[in-house]
Amino acid sequence: MDIPPADAEVRSATAEAGVPAPDFGCAADSDAASRLPRAPKGGLAPSLERRRMQLYLVQVAIDILVLLSCFALAHFLLPAERPRIATMRSASLLLPIFVTIAFYSGTYSRKSLSDWRLASLRVVSTLFVSGALLTFMAFFATIQVESSRLAFATGMVMTSVVLVLLRIVSARRIRKAWGPSTINRLVIEAGGPPVPMTDVYRIDARQHGLVPSVDEPAALDRLARYLRNMDEVLVSCAEPDRYAWSEVLKGSGVHGEVISNYAREIGALGIIHHEQHRISTLLVSTGPLAMRARAMKRLFDISVSGLVLLLLGPLFLVCAAAIKFEDRGSVFFRQRRMGRGNRFFSILKFRSMRETDSDADGNRSASKNDERITRVGRFLRKTSLDELPQLVNVLRGDMSLVGPRPHALGSQAGTKLFWQVDRRYWQRHCLRPGITGLAQVRGFRGATETEEDLSDRLQADLEYIQGWTIWRDIGVLFSTLKVIIHDRAF
Numbered sequence: 049m050d051i052p053p054a055d056a057e058v059r060s061a062t063a064e065a066g067v068p069a070p071d072f073g074c075a076a077d078s079d080a081a082s083r084l085p086r087a088p089k090g091g092l093a094p095s096l097e098r099r100r101m102q103l104y105l106v107q108v109a110i111d112i113l114v115l116l117s118c119f120a121l122a123h124f125l126l127p128a129e130r131p132r133i134a135t136m137r138s139a140s141l142l143l144p145i146f147v148t149i150a151f152y153s154g155t156y157s158r159k160s161l162s163d164w165r166l167a168s169l170r171v172v173s174t175l176f177v178s179g180a181l182l183t184f185m186a187f188f189a190t191i192q193v194e195s196s197r198l199a200f201a202t203g204m205v206m207t208s209v210v211l212v213l214l215r216i217v218s219a220r221r222i223r224k225a226w227g228p229s230t231i232n233r234l235v236i237e238a239g240g241p242p243v244p245m246t247d248v249y250r251i252d253a254r255q256h257g258l259v260p261s262v263d264e265p266a267a268l269d270r271l272a273r274y275l276r277n278m279d280e281v282l283v284s285c286a287e288p289d290r291y292a293w294s295e296v297l298k299g300s301g302v303h304g305e306v307i308s309n310y311a312r313e314i315g316a317l318g319i320i321h322h323e324q325h326r327i328s329t330l331l332v333s334t335g336p337l338a339m340r341a342r343a344m345k346r347l348f349d350i351s352v353s354g355l356v357l358l359l360l361g362p363l364f365l366v367c368a369a370a371i372k373f374e375d376r377g378s379v380f381f382r383q384r385r386m387g388r389g390n391r392f393f394s395i396l397k398f399r400s401m402r403e404t405d406s407d408a409d410g411n412r413s414a415s416k417n418d419e420r421i422t423r424v425g426r427f428l429r430k431t432s433l434d435e436l437p438q439l440v441n442v443l444r445g446d447m448s449l450v451g452p453r454p455h456a457l458g459s460q461a462g463t464k465l466f467w468q469v470d471r472r473y474w475q476r477h478c479l480r481p482g483i484t485g486l487a488q489v490r491g492f493r494g495a496t497e498t499e500e501d502l503s504d505r506l507q508a509d510l511e512y513i514q515g516w517t518i519w520r521d522i523g524v525l526f527s528t529l530k531v532i533i534h535d536r537a538f
Contacts, residue, residue, distance in 0.1 A: 095277040100158065108156065114211060115142070115175075116136070118207040119207070121203075138200055138203075145182055146175060149177060153170060155170045160215075161230045164216045175204065231280060233245070233248045235283075236274075236284070238254070238260075238286075240283070240284030258270065262292075275300050275302055279302070279303060281303065283304070285307075290306050318331040336478050337479070337516060346448075348449070353442040353443055357440075357443075371399055371425075377402075378399060381396075382396060383456060384457065385454040387480060387481050388481070389477065389478075393446040395441060395447070396441055398437060400421055400424070400428050400434045402422060439483070447481050450521040451479050452487070452513070453487065453488065461499045461502035462498050485512060490508055493531075
């Protein structure tokens, strides 16, 4: 929904300056317009910055009152094990810690005003971090806080509940009064690609006579009237005009952006300025995990895979003996696959096909009634025991317990090689491949008969990479136990 100008005062003010009346190129939404406050003269939009600041101060005051009230109420409701003043002393010590952390953690921020879920998460997290810090300080500084532990815990819980309820009510009132956005965002269309954004002010630069010229003070003044009270300005212009628009935005005093489809096409993550060499570069890739996260994941892989190999050692020997007994062939099947950083490695599996029919390149995906699979191999595949030797790959560092599954180089989806289906395919190699993964626990296993079969797996892999946590790895491992025996495990 494009937000229309608030009232006629803006039109009269711009007309006095010789500027065409704002026309946002869309039908006005009467409900949205009726909720907008009156705009000051000389600007397209009312200032929301001052109102946000006022709301922050009101929230701080209310949060302080709620914390003190809930702690007092907690002690009145519970048996008086300690003097009531002791509980209030705990609250008074907690209060400055809570307010300090809240200011630095984004508890009072733009997004928190309209998103009650984010606001609730931040305020509750801040409260309990403050409580933990107070307990830590009291223990090591030997501060005598004689408040009842039960009263303190009850006060924390009651405060959390009330603060969350207030965030829900506040966010709904703000969205009703201001609309979905708590900031003023202006899109200037100046001959560039279309900008399909909603809840923005939108003007056509040519229609309103806006030109990015630093040699014409009158032109700069005209543009300044449109930028007044804006929190963010996005300019969509032709490539030759980007420098000029960037130049005038730098002097505007507002958050300014120039849209670039090229940066999106190459997946730019940011811009890095190398001042010593006087060059700037577009950041297009970075490791998905920081060093601490990589160390945590590797330690988890080593400890779990080592323990599982130790516990399942007898089963490992039984599987090897069964394979050897059936056709006297080799126990293991080795296949070259691509791992982290697009480097080749040899994956280990228990051999499940006749040795003469083994497909080293993976040109043919195994099917449910594949005649190449041996009797022992069919059981190993159905129970996923053929994957057991990959624990050795994990200990070697070639693989991880959880991650995107490594594919054979000749694997096809329909009639295309995997990387020909989607250009994002290679992005999954930024992590070590896994024995199991998010795609597998969601049921995306077996032959890739169509391109959609690969797309489903790829989407799950990219989702896993973007949202990795050690808890997700643990969750995927437990979910894998439910799908070890699977109708598509062939």
